[in-house]
Amino acid sequence: MKNNDQRIGVFVCHCGSNIAATVDVKKVVEEIKNYPGVEHCENYVYMCSEPGQQLIREKIREKNLNGIVVAACSPTLHELTFRRACEAEGVNPFRFESANIREHCSWVHHDISSATSKAVKIVQTIIEKVKQNEKLTPISIPVTRKALVIGGGIAGIQASLDIANSGYEVILVEKESSIGGHMIQLSETFPTLDCSQCILTPKMVEAGHHNNIKLYSYSEVEDVSGYVGNFKVKIKKKPRYVDYEKCTGCGDCMTHCPVHYKPHIQPKPEYSKQIEPRLKKEVDQILKNYLPAQEGSQDKEMLVLILQDINLKYNYLPEQALKYVSERLSVSLPQIYHVATFYTAFSLTPRGDHLIRVCTGTACHTRGALKILDEFQRQLEIKPGETTPDNKFTLETVACLGCCALAPVAVIDDDYFMMTPKKVGELLKKYSKI
Amino acid sequence: MPQLKSIKALEDLRNKLNKDKDPQKPCIALCAGTGCIALGAHKLVETFKKELKQRKLDRKVDLLVTGCHGFCERGVIVVVRPEGIMYQRVQENDVSEIIETTIMKNEIIERLLYEDLSTGEKIIFEKDIPFYKHQQRLVFGNNSRISPVSIEDYIAIGGYTALAKVLSGMDPDEIIEIINKSGLRGRGGGGFPTGRKWQSCRDAEGETKYVIINADEGDPGAYMDRSLLEGNPHSVLEGLIIGAYTIGSHEGYIYVRQEYPLALKHFTIALEQAREYGLLGNNIMGSGFNFDVKVNRGGGAFVCGESTALMASLEGKVGEPRSKHVHTVEKGLRDNPTTLNNVETWANVPLIINNGWEWFTGIGTERSKGTKIFSLVGKVNNSGLVEVPMGVSLRKIIYDIGGGIIGNKPFKAVQTGGPSGGVVPASLLDLPVDFERLTEAGSMMGSGGMIVMDENNCMVDIAKYFVNFLKDESCGKCTSCREGLIQMYEILNDITEGRGREGDIELLEDLSWILDETSLCALGSSASNPVKSSLLYFRDEYETHIRDKKCPAKVCKALITYTIDQEACTGCTLCLRQCPNNAISGEVKKPHQIDQGKCIKCGICFDVCKFNAIIVE
Incomplete structure (x- = not known):
């Protein structure tokens, strides 16, 4: 039109x-x-x-x-x-x-x-x-009463079983060699901590043997064409090079295979060669205090203590240092970052010359800590967790400093101050000169 | 100092120390806890030293730098002994006067004395001040008597006698029986019977066992553990060694919050001294018992106060709790049996060993024995640390010891138990404070924080404050805690910003129930307490926020406006000059105006106005 x-x-x-x-x-x-x-x-x-x-x-x-x-x-x-x-x-x-x-x-x-x-x-x-929109006229067409389920995880298995039990034919396609998906790799499920195998294996067996379910494992959907009720689907069965009608799953072929198939393993980067020599020397100094760990404990248990010392020295955790520590302790880098981001004591970005921590504990809160924080934010033009562009001040909040009788309290570097909004300006003036 | 090779050597040392000491020698005891340091205690110490030396008194007068006395509100505190004269709010320029008038002439300086808030009477002696008079300072009292960095001070006042008693042949089962009979319960919050914990750990299978001091005092508004470690670290250590001997442990840990550098320093010094004196290490006092302690700093995570999270953190991991179908007394640190007790609990142990369980059970209520240290803070006149027998009423703590509410305003509520606790309203002011009664009232003992609130504290705001705190501190492991707290915060935030809707309260109650039932650790399952208890006692305040879009306490910024009373305003321009956003205009000596479009509702004008001309609605 x-x-x-x-x-x-x-x-x-x-x-x-x-x-x-x-x-x-x-x-x-x-x-x-x-x-x-x-x-x-x-x-x-x-x-x-x-x-x-x-x-x-x-x-x-x-x-x-x-x-x-x-x-x-x-x-x-x-x-x-x-x-x-x-x-x-x-x-x-x-x-x-x-x-x-x-x-x-x-x-x-x-x-x-x-x-x-x-x-x-x-x-x-x-x-x-x-x-x-064009003018349309509804028509009736015959429908193939059959369902395709792509993916044999818990959702796919349950969907297949529900449809199959309602009396329709189901084609279940799974790209891996077995159905089960991620759930079968877990030991427990949240929040009841039920055993995931106990939930899943009966369903896997049922899906595998169901008369209405045609299972294509180690297969992938290549092409889908057609329209509602009349789809045409092309499924590629990936080559197994094994006659699985005869295979008993003994696993002997794996041990005899001359070409070892090792998926997902890449050579480890050598961080100790990438780190700046000076930083390496300083980190080594810190590591020396903790490694090797004393009897009864392992090297990796020292991680938090080592990171605390590094953080103390540099006021933050340099990336190269983290990588190097990961190599020395044989703790994976994601694990290191997990710890480094969990504890508020650690910072991944450099902090300013002066660290301002405003206490927002309950006692300080009831006596107006937010006014103090607002005033610091306003004067420094940064939010908690940020550093001023001139790298002079970093502003942070702390849950309680334990000086509740003096509330509201702020700590600059290691000095404690009883605060009023007016005092904020005075202190900033004093410290910007140091 | 040679090592103490036997129990007799300890006794000899104590006798010698006490013999050398002249009880009549003047002593200036100066508080240098973190509170007083913030008020300039370090400078005061230097000045005292200098001035005493100038007058050639440095050998005739002792200067004792102690840990926290507890009366932080009135810092810096100076006590002149042997008389026990207490001076408060002492500053640098008072030093020479104290030396010349009180030390040299034996006269009192009136203006430095504490003035009774109700009668206006000046009180000379420390023991007569109501703040101290109504307390029973069993655990905390020695803080003002010793230098925290001197093991000899501690030994001189009877320190390590309990350890000597234990090591001179007490059977571990006998010790456990004493602790059991004493009824000592965990001071960290849970209130679990200490004796039973020790028994389970002693009975648990395993060669290596650990004992740990939980000094990850995370509850905002509570600082008794810090003050104990800062002021009397040896008492905690002594308790730990006794515990280790009882359980059969040879390795101990202390997990200290990173925000407490002074506590860490003093405890580390205490450990070094104890090793030097042979009270730690191999063959302690010739008993054949070996034990040593390692120090760990926390990483600034509230959840690490939870036992399993703390142990994960000690293992260098992320401090996430695990489900406790197997208790830590059976499988704790490195899967070995572990006993974890709070600082205050350990400090109670030597007292019980020395004085017997019969003595201890004479203090407190039927099921809560002994004393408890509370940090009395917020809108109360005498902020500080108070130690009272269990079962004392809130009224006594807040009015007799705390001196009532600042500015004589009506008391509204007291928040106890930290973020997992709740509020107790004015109608329950006569509630005896012990584990059971606080729980019945919908709150909990927790680690002993008491935050007093007056009519200017908004209960919805306080609930929002705690939920926000817990939202940030949730480790994120379980969904109900991680997501539930975010949703609760959003709802509370909407209510405080005027977007509350009918049904919000019911939704909060539903979410509370889900959190209680499905969270993995106590952080989540008790996280709804501040909301539930404030709903129980202050539901009308929530309703006023939601229905009338008003904050009765005038706290919630979005629901209040600041205006200037045109009759009361004298045009002094003080508010105009202080306003951070230039929202106030007006000429000198003429009433001022607030531009509502510019006003950021910081309340500074209200605080600075000397003529009560700022109206909050």
Whole structure:
């Protein structure tokens, strides 16, 4: 349909106060009225009510509309209602569209002006969609009553079993050599700590032997074509080079294989050769105090203590040092980062010359710690956890310093101060000179 | 100093120390706990030294630099002995006067004395001050009598006698029976019977066993453990050694919060001294018992106060708790039987051994024995550490010891038990404080924080504060705690910012239930306590926030406005000059205005106004 043939009617629903409380519906009408292709636009309290539907029908007759947009709730609720109203007046029901300005807009926003402009954009988008909509006529086609499930994890297995038990044929495709997925690799499940094998293995066996399930393991879907009810799927069975009708799963071939298949193993990077010599020397000094660990404990148990010393020396944890420690302790780098990011004592970025810690413990909180923190933030123009651009100050909060009688308290480097908002400026002035 | 090779050697040393000491020699005891240090105690020590030397008194007068006395509100505290005269809020320029007037002429300096808040009477002696008078300082009292860095001071006042008694042939089962009968319960929060813990650990199979001091005092608003370690580290160590002997452990650990550098320093010094004196190491006092202690610093994670998380952290791992179907007394550190007790619990042990369980059970209530140290802070006149027998009423603690609420405002509630505890309202002011009664009231003992609140504290804000704290401190291992706390925080934040909706309270209650039932460790399963208890006693305050969009305590920024009373304002321009966002305008000597568009509701104008002209609505 050409653009100048479009005669679209737009109806904006209040949905009581569901929409109208957050979206200025009158403003939406004003904005949409002159949109290209829009012949008619108005708002009404409940579009889905009988008078609301009558309104649409009247306007179709009156203005010879050939496309309808109702800006209201989700299409799952009233798409059918409005399509029927259109059909009754001779407008092809597929030239109707719902613009969802309730679930997608008014319910999830608070600010009226931004919610209104979002609603306008939603309606405009849907108008453009209606312009593209062709007149359609429903037809009936036969459907193949068979399901394809891709992926044999717990979800895929359960879906296959549910469909198969309802009496339909299922084709289950799994790319690995066995179904089970990630869950079978776990020892326990959250939060009940049930044994995952105990849940999964009966289902795996059932899926493997079910009369309605055709299982293709070690296979992948290559191509899907067709349409609803009439799909054509191409499944590639990957070569196993083993006659699995005869295979007993003894595993002997693996031990005799001259080409050892070792997946996922890459040579370890040698961090000790990449680290700056000076840093290495200093880190070695620290490591010397802890390694080798005393009898009864292991080297890797020293990790937290070593990181504390490094953090103390550099005021943060340099990346190269972490990599080097990982190699020396034989602890994987992700594990090191897990620890380094867990404890608040560690910082991964350099801290400033002076570390300001504002206590936000309960006693300080009740005596106005937030005012102190706000004032530091305002004067330094940084947030907690950040460092000033001149690298002079780092601002942090601490849960409690244990000087509750002096609340509110802040610590700069190692000195404790009883605070007032006014004192913030004085202290910053003093320390910026040091 | 040669090592103490036998129990007799310890006794000889004590006798010698006490013989050399003249009880009538003047002594200036100066508090140098973290609180007083913040108020300038270090400088004061230097000045005292200098001034005493100048007057050639440095040999005639002892200067004793002690740990925390507990009365932090009035720091720096100076006590002149043997009379026991207490001076408060002492500053550098008071030093020479103290020496000249009190030490040399034996006269009192009136202006440095403590003034009773209700009667206005000046009190001369430390023992007469209500803050001290109503306390029973069994564990904490020695802090002001000794130097924390001197093992000889500790030995002189009877330190390590309990250890000597134990090592001179007491059977471990006998010790456990004494601890059991004493009814000592864990002071860290849980209140688990200490004797039973020791028994299980002693009975557990395994050659290597560990004992640990939990000094990861994470509850915001509580600092008794820190002050004990800073002021009297040997008492904690003595308890630990006795525990180790009882359980059959040869290796101990202390896990100290990284925010407590002074506690760490003093405890490390204590360990070195104990090794030097043969009270740690091989063959302690000739008994054949070997034991030593290692020091670990925490990494700044609240959850590491939980036993399994603490042990994971000691193993160099991330401090995540595990589920406790097997207890740590059977499989703890490195999967070996481990006994973990709080600082205060260990410090109670020597007292019980020395004085007997009968003495200990004479103090406290039926099921909670002994004393407990509380950190009394917040809107109370006499902030500080107080040690009272279990079962003392909140009223006595807050009014008799604490001297009531600042500015004589009405008492609203007291928050106990830290982030896992709850609020106790004014109607329960006569509640006897022990493990059971606090739990019944919907709160808990916890590690002993008591944060007093007046009408200017908003209960929704306090609940939000704790949930925010726990949200940040949740280790993230289990979903209900990680996600549940975020959602609770969002709801509470909405309520305090005027976006509260009907049904929010019910949603909070549902979430609380889920957290209680499904969290892996105590952090999560008790995280809803601040919300539940404030809902129990202050539900109307939540409702006012939600329905009327008002904050009765005038705390929640989004729900209040600051205006200037045009009649009261004198046009002094003080607020104008202090306003950080230039929101106040007006001419000199004419009433000022606040531009509501610019006002960031910091409240500074309210704090600085001398004419009560700022109105908060």
